[in-house]
Amino acid sequence: MQQIIDFLPNQLAGLDQFLEEHIVIIQEIIFIIIGLQLVYTAYKVMQDSENPKRLGTAAFWGILGVTFIIGPYIPYAITGALLVVVALLTLFKQVAIGNLPIASEQAQEQRADKYGNKIFIPVILLGVTSLLVSYLLPSLSSTVLGFGALAAFITIYILIKPSSQESLDESDRMVQQVSTTGILPQLLAAVGAVFTAAGVGEVISQMITTVMPEDSRFWGVVAYVLGMVIFTMIMGNAFAAFAVITVGVGIPFVIEAGANPAIAASLAMTAGFCGTLMTPMAGNFNALPAALLEMKSPYSVIKQQIPVALIMVVVHIVLMYYWAF
Numbered sequence: 108m109q110q111i112i113d114f115l116p117n118q119l120a121g122l123d124q125f126l127e128e129h130i131v132i133i134q135e136i137i138f139i140i141i142g143l144q145l146v147y148t149a150y151k152v153m154q155d156s157e158n159p160k161r162l163g164t165a166a167f168w169g170i171l172g173v174t175f176i177i178g179p180y181i182p183y184a185i186t187g188a189l190l191v192v193v194a195l196l197t198l199f200k201q202v203a204i205g206n207l208p209i210a211s212e213q214a215q216e217q218r219a220d221k222y223g224n225k226i227f228i229p230v231i232l233l234g235v236t237s238l239l240v241s242y243l244l245p246s247l248s249s250t251v252l253g254f255g256a257l258a259a260f261i262t263i264y265i266l267i268k269p270s271s272q273e274s275l276d277e278s279d280r281m282v283q284q285v286s287t288t289g290i291l292p293q294l295l296a297a298v299g300a301v302f303t304a305a306g307v308g309e310v311i312s313q314m315i316t317t318v319m320p321e322d323s324r325f326w327g328v329v330a331y332v333l334g335m336v337i338f339t340m341i342m343g344n345a346f347a348a349f350a351v352i353t354v355g356v357g358i359p360f361v362i363e364a365g366a367n368p369a370i371a372a373s374l375a376m377t378a379g380f381c382g383t384l385m386t387p388m389a390g391n392f393n394a395l396p397a398a399l400l401e402m403k404s405p406y407s408v409i410k411q412q413i414p415v416a417l418i419m420v421v422v423h424i425v426l427m428y429y430w431a432f
Contacts, residue, residue: 130250135179137253142175147275148282155205163201167193168282171290197287207280218267225266229259291343291388298342303350311355319360327360328428335375336382336420343388345379352379366431374431378423384412 149169152161170189178186196202219226237255263269269277282289311334319326334356338348349372357375362368383392387406397405404410 133250133253137250138175138178142172144278144282145169145172145175148172148279151279152205152283158203158205160201160203161205163196163199164203164205167196167202167287193290202287204283204286207283209280222267228266229262232262233259298347300347302342302347303354307351307355309355311351312359315356315360322364324361324364324366324432325428327356327364328366328424328431331356331361331371331375332378332420332423332427335379336385339379339382340386340388343383343386345376345383348379348382349376361427361431364432366427371427371431374423374427378420378427381416381419381423384416385409 145168149165149167149172152158152165152168155161158164170193174186174189233252233255235255236258237251240254241251264274315330315334319330331352334352335345335348338352339345342348353372353375357371361371387393387409393406393408393412396402396408402408
């Protein structure tokens, strides 16, 4: 047993190094697969004669699919122009959900009775696989969800045995139901990079300096936590907000005041997640569930989360003030 324990890390280290050398290729394969699905959705939309906005909808998914497939191989200016077209299609409400194939209630009930809670196995496996890959093969940290999705997809085929056409139709249905919300994570991540490069953190730091008492740990903590919450609500992504707020507030007003960097930064990140609970910009957390569950209001999820989020904001201020110093 000890030999196996000693042997496995060495083998994984060698595999991790190999994967690190080929990470770009692995990422491209995942992006191409996503792009092909989006192009298929565009094709299905064009066949939907009952969708009054099929041309705009097909163009939206087709352009997005093309950028996923050949984005790195075309001039950045062309990619940017294509994204502007995508934005304009969304702005002028030319993207609409068409007629999607939906199984009858009887068929759904039959499958529910047949598979029961086994249907949750692929979902759980997606998360477990992602965690294992990120822990055992750190070089794949940027693609863990791709491997998790692959494991879940294979498990679905083994468990339910859907036809190829059914798999394509269900993937198309999911893409169209999520609609334009699906590209928010990529756009928000790009916004975070632009804000950081533009020096927004330094501007925020200068603004806070003019209103905050000097050498005040408490107000520094309040500014750091609330800055993460508010900026996350604006950007929809705590990871995008973290770099900006930590540079502009966390380092000069909290860490340089004597706080433990690891504890303060960790609490700042989870404070940002409190902002995630309260913003429609966090499409994958709030707008996406509302769309998939076909709720009457797109803000139903947020309304339920706000009280908990506000309580947790206060908890983060207390924890950072008493635990980080």
